[in-house]
Structures are given as C-alpha cells and as structure tokens.
Amino acid sequence: xxxxxxxxxxxxxKGPWTPEEDQKLIAYIEEFGHGSWRALPxxxxxxxxxxxxxxxxxNYLRPDIKRGKFSLQExxxxxxxxxxxxxxxxxxxxxxxxxxxxxxxxxxxTHLKKRLTRMGIDPTTHKPKTDALGxxxxxxxxxxxxxxxxxxWESARLEAEARLVRESKLQxxxxxxxxxxxxxxxxxxxxxxxxxxxxxxxxxxxxxxxQSSWTKPQPLKENNNNNNKIMHSMYxxxxxxxxxxxxxxxxxxxPGTTPTTTMLPISNNNTTNNIGLLFNETNMVNxxxxxxxxxxxxLQDDDIMAAVEAFRATTSTVYDNNININIxxxxxxxxxxxxxxxxxSNSVVLEGLSNDDNNNxxxxxxxxxxxSTEEAENLAIINGDASLCNMSLEENNKHYWNSIFNLVNDxxxxxxxx
DNA sequence: AACAAAATCAACCGCCAAAGG
DNA sequence: TCCTTTGGCGGTTGATTTTGT
Numbered sequence: 001x002x003x004x005x006x007x008x009x010x011x012x013x014k015g016p017w018t019p020e021e022d023q024k025l026i027a028y029i030e031e032f033g034h035g036s037w038r039a040l041p042x043x044x045x046x047x048x049x050x051x052x053x054x055x056x057x058x059n060y061l062r063p064d065i066k067r068g069k070f071s072l073q074e075x076x077x078x079x080x081x082x083x084x085x086x087x088x089x090x091x092x093x094x095x096x097x098x099x100x101x102x103x104x105x106x107x108x109x110t111h112l113k114k115r116l117t118r119m120g121i122d123p124t125t126h127k128p129k130t131d132a133l134g135x136x137x138x139x140x141x142x143x144x145x146x147x148x149x150x151x152x153w154e155s156a157r158l159e160a161e162a163r164l165v166r167e168s169k170l171q172x173x174x175x176x177x178x179x180x181x182x183x184x185x186x187x188x189x190x191x192x193x194x195x196x197x198x199x200x201x202x203x204x205x206x207x208x209x210x211q212s213s214w215t216k217p218q219p220l221k222e223n224n225n226n227n228n229k230i231m232h233s234m235y236x237x238x239x240x241x242x243x244x245x246x247x248x249x250x251x252x253x254x255p256g257t258t259p260t261t262t263m264l265p266i267s268n269n270n271t272t273n274n275i276g277l278l279f280n281e282t283n284m285v286n287x288x289x290x291x292x293x294x295x296x297x298x299l300q301d302d303d304i305m306a307a308v309e310a311f312r313a314t315t316s317t318v319y320d321n322n323i324n325i326n327i328x329x330x331x332x333x334x335x336x337x338x339x340x341x342x343x344x345s346n347s348v349v350l351e352g353l354s355n356d357d358n359n360n361x362x363x364x365x366x367x368x369x370x371x372s373t374e375e376a377e378n379l380a381i382i383n384g385d386a387s388l389c390n391m392s393l394e395e396n397n398k399h400y401w402n403s404i405f406n407l408v409n410d411x412x413x414x415x416x417x418x
Numbered sequence: 419a420a421c422a423a424a425a426t427c428a429a430c431c432g433c434c435a436a437a438g439g
Numbered sequence: 440t441c442c443t444t445t446g447g448c449g450g451t452t453g454a455t456t457t458t459g460t
C-alpha cells in the first residue's frame with residue numbers, strides 16, 4: 001500500500017534549505033522550468049529529492065508568494081471558508097491569492113484555532129461550545145452532517161469553478177473584447193454558470209461573494225429595499241452556518257418576497273454570549289437607547305471576530321429594512337456587538353436584553369462613510385494589498401466590510417450571480 | 419542571566435488520485 | 440485492465456524562536 005518514499009536513496013539531504021540550495025533551485029527553474037520534479041534535483045545539482053524541491057519552490061521560493069502577517073480580511077476569509085470547507089487547505093488557499101495552503105494551515109493551527117477557542121467557539125464546528133451534557137447528540141450529529149455535506153458541495157463547486165476559470169480564461173478574455181474590456185472574467189463565468197442553471201434562485205452565496213470581492217469592487221450607488229434585504233441576508237449568511245445553508249442554492253433572501261426572514265441558530269450555552277453586530281446610516285443605534293448601556297468603541301479585530309463567530313448564538317429576523325435580534329437567554333451575561341452596513345436606513349431591534357442582568361450592548365460606530373471617494377483604497381484592500389494605502393487597521397476593517405456590502409449592493413452582481 | 423515552557427513554522431511523511439504506458 | 444509514476448494534499452514533527460519565571 002502506498003508508494004515508497006521518494007527520498008529513499010542515501011545521501012539525499014533533508015532538513016532546512018540553505019541559501020545556496022535555494023539559489024540553485026531558483027536559477028534552474030527560472031531557466032528551464034521545473035519539468036519533472038523527480039528529475040530536477042540531479043539536473044539542478046541538488047542533493048535533494050524531487051518532492052523536497054517541489055515543496056520548497058511552491059511554498060517559499062515561488063515569486064508570486066506573499067509572506068508576512070495575515071490581514072484581517074484574510075483571517076476572516078480563512079475562518080469563514082474553514083467553516084464551510086473544513087481542513088481543505090488547498091481549497092481555502094485558492095481563495096487567498098499569494099498564500100500557500102501550508103502557510104494557511106500553519107496560521108490556522110497556531111493562531112486562529114486558538115483564538116476561536118478562547119472566544120468559546122468550537123474551531124471544528126464553528127459553533128459556540130455547548131455543555132458536554134447539555135447538547136443533544138442527535139442535533140450535533142445533524143449539524144456535523146450538514147456541515148460535512150455543505151463542505152463537500154462547496155469544495156466540489158470551488159474546484160470546478162477554479163478549473164473552469166483556468167481553462168476558460170483566454171477564451172473568456174477574448175469574448176470579453178467585444179463587449180467590455182474591463183469586465184472581470186469572473187462575471188462571465190458567473191453568467192455561464194447562471195445560464196447553465198436557469199432555475200437557480202437569486203441566492204446569496206458567501207463564497208461567490210468572497211470570490212467576487214477579490215475582483216469586482218464597486219462603490220455604493222443607490223439603495224433600495226431589495227438591496228437592503230439582500231444586504232441583510234448576505235450579512236446574516238456571512239454570520240451563519242445554519243442548516244438552511246447546506247448548499248449554494250439555499251435561499252436566505254428572495255428580492256420581491258416579503259417578509260424576508262432569516263432564522264439563526266439558538267445557543268443554549270450558559271456562559272457569556274458575544275452577539276454581533278450593527279452600524280446604521282446615522283451612526284446611532286437608537287433602538288438600543290432604551291435601557292442599554294451603549295458605548296462607543298473602535299472596531300477591533302476581536303470585536304468583529306467575536307461578532308461574526310457568535311452571531312449564530314442569537315435568533316435574528318429580518319423584516320424589510322429592520323433586523324430583529326432576539327437574545328433567547330435572559331439570565332446570562334451577553335455582550336452584544338452590533339455592526340451593520342452604513343447604508344442601512346432603518347433600525348436594528350434587540351430583544352431580550354436589559355441592564356439588570358449584566359448585559360452589555362457594544363455599539364460599533366461606522367464613523368464616516370465616504371466610500372465613493374475611496375474607491376482606490378477599497379480596491380487595494382479588496383485585492384489584499386492594504387500596504388498600498390495608508391490605512392489603519394480600523395479603516396482596514398471598515399473597508400473590508402464595506403467591500404462586502406458593496407458587493408451585494410452591486411447591481412451587476414445582482415443580475416449575474418444572485 | 420539562565421533555564422523551562424510555549425509558540426511558531428519549515429519541512430517531512432504517508433496517503434491518494436490522476437496520468438500514462 | 441493493471442501497474443507504475445508523479446504531483447498534490449493534509450497531518451504531523453521537530454528545530455528554532457519567543458516568552459515567562
């Protein structure tokens with residue numbers, strides 16, 4: 001069973017690569033390409049096995065690799081994709097240009113996994129941890145089955161789309177020439193996909209959103225009810241791994257149908273809940289002003305992370321332009337971090353929280369939304385190149401979210417994808 | 419300053435599936 | 440159809456670095 005190790009031959013070096021070895025490998029590949037990895041080491045004068053050379057090249061020496069700290073966008077993308085795909089690092093890496101699967105895997109294991117655990121989120125299921133005795137076994141296994149099903153579905157689709165993109169890139173670019181020189185290939189692919197699936201409902205697919213967000217930034221143009229609904233649902237979807245999201249054809253929102261309702265899972269955990277999120281158009285969250293302790297804070301990584309990962313601990317309902325969040329535990333500490341797109345014109349209503357049971361509503365303000373005048377920066381952010389613009393982490397965060405919301409507000413994406 | 423523990427991450431290992439003879 | 444080769448993937452290891460005492 002299995003094949004014998006490729007480095008069986010004695011005398012082949014193992015362990016860390018020296019700069020000299022790196023140079024030899026780079027020089028050879030730049031001149032001749034890698035060709036057969038098995039034959040490469042001898043030709044390049046390296047005492048290494050082909051597998052080791054391939055790994056060294058693909059993970060560290062390739063010129064198109066981005067190294068260094070992961071941005072907030074990248075972290076969030078990894079977490080969300082991991083919730084969908086599990087430990088399919090290559091599939092996740094495919095959505096993070098210039099990052100290798102090995103690097104993402106390491107980063108997950110050393111940073112993100114621990115962070116989620118600290119936040120009370122099970123890094124495997126991406127759900128709030130429940131009591132060992134409290135959770136129903138059948139329910140958990142159902143969740144796991146759904147998650148697995150969803151992961152398989154998404155993985156297969158991702159791989160197929162990636163292949164389609166590769167294979168059709170030239171063809172797509174050629175065909176684009178007649179209609180638009182700037183339209184991303186992605187859109188054409190989406191149109192093809194849509195045409196192949198005429199019955200596909202106008203669903204909001206988180207992965208499509210993310211994929212598109214890398215290529216198709218658009219400034220906010222106008223708001224309408226449908227867009228707001230889409231935005232709400234998109235947002236809810238981003239925050240949810242609810243059973244209804246088993247496949248990309250799941251439908252959280254259908255423009256034109258009212259009311260649009262999104263039910264998020266209810267948590268029974270007895271520990272502190274961190275529940276997310278809201279901005280509103282006026283930068284004030286009026287509905288919270290009743291008895292809530294509202295505090296103005298800066299948007300931090302962990303605020304967003306906590307909110308994104310813990311939002312599913314609530315029951316949330318979307319009615320037209322209103323989001324109702326019902327917190328179904330009146331006896332626990334609940335920290336509510338609420339963020340919403342700045343284009344939301346109406347309100348967010350929180351129910352089930354009051355001052356007398358140690359609940360805190362953490363209101364995160366979107367200080368200024370001049371998105372249309374910051375398109376260039378947005379583009380840089382969306383392209384994962386925050387270093388191109390002088391932007392603080394807070395601004396970075398804001399732009400990340402704006403880019404997501406812009407995406408779902410974008411009429412183009414609405415017509416071709418959703 | 420010295421040591422231990424923890425964290426990090428480059429690299430390896432074994433398995434699998436596709437390709438080709 | 441079978442067998443071998445190859446590249447790719449995910450899990451794991453262990454050397455190195457960082458942090459804590």
